[in-house]
Amino acid sequence: NAGVTQTPKFQVLKTGQSMTLQCAQDMNHEYMSWYRQDPGMGLRLIHYSVGAGITDQGEVPNGYNVSRSTTEDFPLRLLSAAPSQTSVYFCASSRSGTGGVSNQPQHFGDGTRLSIL
Amino acid sequence: AQTVTQSQPEMSVQEAETVTLSCTYDTSESDYYLFWYKQPPSRQMILVIRQEAYKQQNATENRFSVNFQKAAKSFSLKISDSQLGDAAMYFCAYRSRTNAGKSTFGDGTTLTVKP
Numbered sequence: 001n002a003g004v005t006q007t008p009k010f011q012v013l014k015t016g017q018s019m020t021l022q023c024a025q026d027m028n029h030e031y032m033s034w035y036r037q038d039p040g041m042g043l044r045l046i047h048y049s050v051g052a053g054i055t056d057q058g059e060v061p062n063g064y065n066v067s068r069s070t071t072e073d074f075p076l077r078l079l080s081a082a083p084s085q086t087s088v089y090f091c092a093s094s095r096s097g098t099g100g101v102s103n104q105p106q107h108f109g110d111g112t113r114l115s116i117l
Numbered sequence: 118a119q120t121v122t123q124s125q126p127e128m129s130v131q132e133a134e135t136v137t138l139s140c141t142y143d144t145s146e147s148d149y150y151l152f153w154y155k156q157p158p159s160r161q162m163i164l165v166i167r168q169e170a171y172k173q174q175n176a177t178e179n180r181f182s183v184n185f186q187k188a189a190k191s192f193s194l195k196i197s198d199s200q201l202g203d204a205a206m207y208f209c210a211y212r213s214r215t216n217a218g219k220s221t222f223g224d225g226t227t228l229t230v231k232p
Binding site: 030031032033035040041042043044045048049050058059088090092094095096100101102103104105106108110111 | 152208212213218222224
């Protein structure tokens with residue numbers, strides 16, 4: 001049981017390049033989320049998914065796309081990288097509790113440190 | 118939209134002493150969940166404790182406990198008998214009752230533990 005796996009751990013991009021951050025979980029969790037963490041700040045929600053085929057925007061979605069074709073995978077795409085997207089990116093998954101409530105904690109990956117020059 | 122505020126960017130505590138980290142939040146919802154996460158230098162996000170808003174009893178997990186004041190929208194974390202391994206950044210997080218994919222985090226408090 002690997003939990004939440006993010007790849008790569010580090011990446012350097014040039015402005016304008018595109019790339020995909022990978023996230024996979026093996027816990028059969030229905031919920032998956034992407035956050036970014038800027039220096040000295042908390043996590044801000046980019047996009048999230050409540051199940052395969054269903055995604056929604058979070059607080060800071062601009063410049064990012066997501067899709068969820070399977071329960072296990074939730075990739076994050078940077079369409080045209082900008083220096084403002086330099087950050088640490090976390091993927092998280094969780095399941096709902098009894099009765100569909102959201103009392104179960106999120107399980108986080110180890111993060112991807114992304115630098116855009 | 119919900120907001121979470123941690124007013125103490127940095128705190129320090131002597132080993133074996135007790136420290137309290139503050140968190141306030143703003144919401145119009147009546148039912149929700151609150152969490153404290155620990156982030157050590159390894160960058161991992163580790164759940165410390167959680168509180169269900171409909172429960173009046175404060176949650177406890179070993180040396181960690183919360184003071185949940187629903188009317189004041191306050192959710193502080195108390196760490197007793199502080200240990201060197203408690204040094205980390207601590208984040209308070211809010212989640213609505215029915216969306217487990219959408220948490221709102223505070224900006225964190227960096228805790229230093231002095232030997």
